[in-house]
Amino acid sequence: MSTADKIVNAHSSDDDSYAIGVDYGTLSGRALVVRVSDGAELGSAVHEYEHAVIERNLPASGAKLPPDWALQDPEDYREVLRRAVPEALRAAGVAAEQVVGIGVDFTACTVLPTLADGTPLCELPEFRDRPHAYVKLWKHHAAQPQADRINDLAHEREEPWIGRYGGKISSEWEYAKGLQLLEEDPEIYSRAARWIEATDWITWQLTGTETRNACTAGYKGILQDGARPNDAYLAALNPDFVGFTAKLEHPVSPLGARAGGLTKEAAEWTGLAEGTAVCVGNVDAHVTAPAVEAVEPGRMVAIMGTSTCHVVSGPGGTEPADVAGMCGVVDGGIIAGLWGYEAGQSGVGDIFAWFTNDFVGPELHAAAIERGITIHELLTEQAEAQRPGEHGLVALDWESGNRSVLVDHALSGVIVGLTLATEPHEVYRSLLEATAFGTRVIIEALKAGGVEVTEYIAAGGLTKNAFLMQMYADVLRCPVSLAGSAQAPALGAAIHAAVAAGAYPDVPSAAHAMGSLIPNAYLPDPDRADAYDLLFAEYLTLHDYFGRGGNDVLHRLHEIKAGK
């Protein structure tokens, strides 16, 4: 299914040139046509993947997938090029000749095995019914045992790169998924000449030549200081894993570089001119930074949805700042020439949804329906009527574990201060606050390590909640700016495409011309900030007690739960 929108705040002119950003999400791809001169968004179109996320059965054979699997079909990605790009062009009223460049961003780590020419192994007839031949989506979590071994061994051997990832390589990333592939389907593994991020693969489909981008190579592919985990380490993991790195190796392109020109075939798919500049791949979160002009050190971008991803650049140089517990620290990982710091909170909007779906009684749901508002809006309205602390609650936002600072997925949520008078909107508010406190812990860790954070720029679905945004400003004592575009990742991809096309000398200058920001949309209120400080102090004490070994009850409960 595709939908296209003509965006009304700008009109195309024959004199203008345009760039196209294609944002590959979890369930669909969106193409956005952007004017190169000022970033005006002329038209967009969304195409939903036919196979969505393959989690239960493989479509080709019906074969049942084990738990925690999440696959995709790469043909669905090509279809976005065939459907969404032409539709967005039509909606924008822009001619193919006016488009100077195209670029993509993607979920990550979303990775697939291909032949040396880029053919996905799942497209070979003999492998159609082999689950391991497909794309492993970012949320494929079945490589956890492999990730655990990768981490244990890295710490044992004191591998230098492990510190750049908060001491933990995720089960979502290239090495863990690659090791799972080797150990569970060695034939597919051996046939995989390339093990490639989907963002690089789709770019390859556009240009006919392989490229690798600095962002995924660093954040997902353990490329640090020009090197990857060495053979001795790989051999200790599994003797047959030696040589895995060769499936990844390729000269790494800086973000915003030209990957090549559009092939004749890709030109036919997209309706664009053959030879149109194509930018190297990028990642949805990271590409959002230039979309909101966050191209200088200190400007943190938070993509706030079911989870929150924080990206912020720090000064360039040979060594990054020493910040523990980040998801990743990558040279040029966000902006070429700067160290890119990525952090995250594994549960944010997810926590709010979990609570409202399961833990709010029928009367409140009925009241929301009667008023024609969402349960979130109703609870927010009720919560907003209280002063900070009036609910008497403090919560820890670990219902989905802790991704940054503590980097501990066995942690779980805590609520403290419940009384028989406690009402759902109060618990709801305490959960909102907990996520703000979690963000503050991350920012304070960055600052303590020497990474400046001067502005908090929010993007993503949660920015709609004004009460939440004001709360973040108050809790962080920091202005909260908002992304100006509702489709910031696609805008970011278009900015990169404009750079690849040579319309701007670099991403920062393109970002300032084309990016879109609502600066200081929320300013901290000193009185509320003082009140939140009291609650944050309690949060921090509980954070350390439950998260840093004061009481390992959450780990023990995790094991008791698992029946260990």
Added chain:
Amino acid sequence: MSTADKIVNAHSSDDDSYAIGVDYGTLSGRALVVRVSDGAELGSAVHEYEHAVIERNLPASGAKLPPDWALQDPEDYREVLRRAVPEALRAAGVAAEQVVGIGVDFTACTVLPTLADGTPLCELPEFRDRPHAYVKLWKHHAAQPQADRINDLAHEREEPWIGRYGGKISSEWEYAKGLQLLEEDPEIYSRAARWIEATDWITWQLTGTETRNACTAGYKGILQDGARPNDAYLAALNPDFVGFTAKLEHPVSPLGARAGGLTKEAAEWTGLAEGTAVCVGNVDAHVTAPAVEAVEPGRMVAIMGTSTCHVVSGPGGTEPADVAGMCGVVDGGIIAGLWGYEAGQSGVGDIFAWFTNDFVGPELHAAAIERGITIHELLTEQAEAQRPGEHGLVALDWESGNRSVLVDHALSGVIVGLTLATEPHEVYRSLLEATAFGTRVIIEALKAGGVEVTEYIAAGGLTKNAFLMQMYADVLRCPVSLAGSAQAPALGAAIHAAVAAGAYPDVPSAAHAMGSLIPNAYLPDPDRADAYDLLFAEYLTLHDYFGRGGNDVLHRLHEIKAGK
């Protein structure tokens, strides 16, 4: 409104003699006709108080009451005698001449000011519109400031009696309510020749002569080792409070003693013969012990409803065992000649109701309705399908504070171990478990102080939940017996009445003949008990961390909430 039931499992005979127990609850009074020989329940009747609990406006004048007030009208108590007693007799098919004794039990501390002849001050025309002239029900909590001063001063002066009450006199009790009366309506205070528990007052109405019972005198009236708080202490509280004790003083009767014979007027009310033996007053929780044959040391009775009250006797002697944090330790407070220990959990069924009312989503409520079961039954069924610990949760049962062991009403509830997969029935189960763990803490404190607890006898509304009862057996590693009567307090009052009538030499022998118990209804399962031990260890660590100063966050949240 009154309702009467003929109880079908026994038939009256002209040769039998009967005793009547009248159980005064918060909203109604119940009369029960019991055969003296074997405790068979022949008939009962309930009469609801016309004025129920007076919490908002005084009926006589419409005067608005302040928060935390809870009054009653003593005429409602007389009406129970006029309505429920004759109806119970009719339902039982028992003649007045066959009734040898009548006794009451009451909520406590429920207390009223009267003239020297027992006339309630609220029945004097000039005081009809004076709130302080009425009965203050047990749950009148507006004397908390006075209670705080009583406690602070007692500790400051190291008064010997304070230790007998877990270091804390409740705002519900006679001295706190009396001091509030003095300070807020000195005229009523000075006219109050007597300050008397409702259980003693209604007994006075039956006999025409004042008596005071050992149970309320000790648990609610601070009578210890024959003495009450002395004048120097009272003067330090408030110079005008000196002499308060005179409003209470009266020879104290042991439980089961004869208070007198039914007056002509009371005989007319009840339809009983003038001169019928009347027993001294008693309290609903304590009177339940003989109703379930718990008349020897070590047999704990737990009345499990919105809250739980635990009573257990220990050996007699000049000094009780040294158990910290009890609600009260009273010589002969449950059974004459034994030390009576009372403990409590301020929130039990209340916590379950709070959670199910407000924190369970519409789908589960709809499913329960469709199946024609309560939401409690549905959640219990779901919870029962899991093994102990499978939910990964531990909760502290302090949503209504902690009444015993910690004796701290500023504490609040904690839930630990929440994940995005946590479902309502899992939280529900963790709350059930928390109350079982809370009971275990009380029992272990008693044992540590030298008070044996060998059996747990449950009475009250929660005994209907078989899953909960089994959980208590497993958590406590102790057989759970059940009250055999659905109206155990009224049965207990009838047992005392039989003793007062001389049908038995003492309460224990009457209890063994008339009491009713389902022994060992639930036996601990060793495997589940082992699994619960792991969770209890976590409960205990959190109990001490949050309750004994490891982290005073609950107190600080209580103050932040109050805006201090």
